[in-house]
Amino acid sequence: xxxxxxxxxxxxxxxxxxxxxxxxxxxxxxxxxxxxxxxxxxxxxxxxxxxxxxxxxxxxxxxxxxxxxxxxxxxxxxxxxxxxxxxxxxxxxxxxxxxxxxxxxxxxxxxxxxxxxxxxxxxxxxxxxxxxxxxxxxxxxxxxxxxxxxxxxxxxxxxxxxxxxxxxxxxxxxxxxxxxxxxxxxxxxxxxxxxxxxxxxxxxxxxxxxxxxxxxxxxxxxxxxxxxxxxxxxxxxxxxxxxxxxxxxxxxxxxxxxxxxxxxxxxxxxxxxxxxxxxxxxxxxxxxxxxxxxxxxxxxxxxxxxxxxxxxxxxxxxxxxxxxxxxxxxxxxxxxxxxxxxxxxxxxxxxxxxxxxxxxxxxxxxxxxxxxxxxxxxxxxxxxxxxxxxxxxxxxxxxxxxxxxxxxxxxx
Numbered sequence: 256x257x258x259x260x261x262x263x264x265x266x267x268x269x270x271x272x273x274x275x276x277x278x279x280x281x282x283x284x285x286x287x288x289x290x291x292x293x294x295x296x297x298x299x300x301x302x303x304x305x306x307x308x309x310x311x312x313x314x315x316x317x318x319x320x321x322x323x324x325x326x327x328x329x330x331x332x333x334x335x336x337x338x339x340x341x342x343x344x345x346x347x348x349x350x351x352x353x354x355x356x357x358x359x360x361x362x363x364x365x366x367x368x369x370x371x372x373x374x375x376x377x378x379x380x381x382x383x384x385x386x387x388x389x390x391x392x393x394x395x396x397x398x399x400x401x402x403x404x405x406x407x408x409x410x411x412x413x414x415x416x417x418x419x420x421x422x423x424x425x426x427x428x429x430x431x432x433x434x435x436x437x438x439x440x441x442x443x444x445x446x447x448x449x450x451x452x453x454x455x456x457x458x459x460x461x462x463x464x465x466x467x468x469x470x471x472x473x474x475x476x477x478x479x480x481x482x483x484x485x486x487x488x489x490x491x492x493x494x495x496x497x498x499x500x501x502x503x504x505x506x507x508x509x510x511x512x513x514x515x516x517x518x519x520x521x522x523x524x525x526x527x528x529x530x531x532x533x534x535x536x537x538x539x540x541x542x543x544x545x546x547x548x549x550x551x552x553x554x555x556x557x558x559x560x561x562x563x564x565x566x567x568x569x570x571x572x573x574x575x576x577x578x579x580x581x582x583x584x585x586x587x588x589x590x591x592x593x594x595x596x597x598x599x600x601x602x603x604x605x606x607x608x609x610x611x612x613x614x615x616x617x618x619x620x621x622x623x624x625x626x627x628x629x630x631x632x633x634x635x636x637x638x639x640x641x642x643x644x645x646x647x648x649x650x651x652x653x654x655x656x657x658x659x660x661x662x663x664x665x666x667x
């Protein structure tokens with residue numbers, strides 16, 4: 256029975272999403288810790304199902320450090336790093352035997368992401384789910400957002416909060432003005448996407464300077480200024496003069512390869528994408544960054560650009576969805592420009608990875624390969640906050656968190 260309805264803001268694609276279950280190319284129950292909320296944990300402790308009850312007592316353990324209502328217990332993964340409650344068809348045995356009401360909040364909501372902006376709910380999808388990635392990335396039209404409603408009985412876990420109605424003058428007070436400008440800029444197809452990203456960087460740097468000088472009240476004035484400059488083409492000549500530096504891109508990618516090889520890569524699909532990249536780039540341990548840069552630039556020109564130039568909306572959709580989902584630019588690493596740096600790292604990583612994959616598949620390179628790369632990258636890297644922190648610390652320690660360095664990562 257439907258209860259009281261509540262308003263939500265969400266991208267238009269949300270209406271089309273549903274789990275495709277055993278038809279999915281990946282499994283969201285593999286490679287991740289599965290947190291169990293307090294209420295669900297109590298249900299499992301009181302479960303009388305003769306088959307599941309012994310498993311629940313054995314495979315679900317309490318979180319002893321920094322536990323919360325949401326992260327009260329966890330599922331003990333098996334040797335394959337997958338949930339022990341998956342059956343032979345990779346479906347959840349708990350849901351099959353007891354129904355959806357017995358799922359934890361995590362299992363019920365994924366891949367949906369819920370945020371609160373001024374106390375109002377927003378929902379979107381993370382592209383770490385293959386079906387979500389298709390809906391988010393592969394629509395050539397501009398991403399649109401809808402005011403919708405949902406039953407207030409639906410369970411959610413709020414990831415981020417921002418309060419634009421705060422009395423104090425802070426960047427959050429101007430969140431909506433910044434968000435509208437940023438999404439409008441990222442969807443302005445009169446500019447190439449790399450140009451939009453550089454303009455966004457100049458804007459974020461300007462905002463960071465204003466905040467550090469105690470001038471957050473000038474943010475609206477800055478938005479007006481940048482809107483005018485974008486509309487009048489004031490940045491076009493400057494953008495064309497911006498130098499490119501492929502060596503810098505190879506430095507970043509070598510760092511990320513090193514970080515991944517030193518860790519444990521749990522996504523087999525991500526491993527496959529990396530293998531395609533290595534083969535496409537003829538990559539070998541000991542290659543100099545200069546050697547790699549020459550092969551990379553050739554691959555970018557011959558294979559990546561012909562395809563992605565015609566499908567630039569894929570990367571645009573990723574960035575717009577990221578901005579909406581992450582409450583960019585006020586939620587995240589700290590300063591506004593720090594959040595921009597992380598956005599550029601994701602963009603540059605995907606561009607480099609896809610360039611190698613395009614060189615491997617050549618004329619057979621397709622949107623399916625792009626979707627697989629984004630989905631597996633998101634699952635393996637974007638969800639790994641500790642890994643991303645290492646990347647940010649590396650950039651800071653080497654003084655790479657600057658606009659010239661970002662330009663070098665963005666432009667080819």
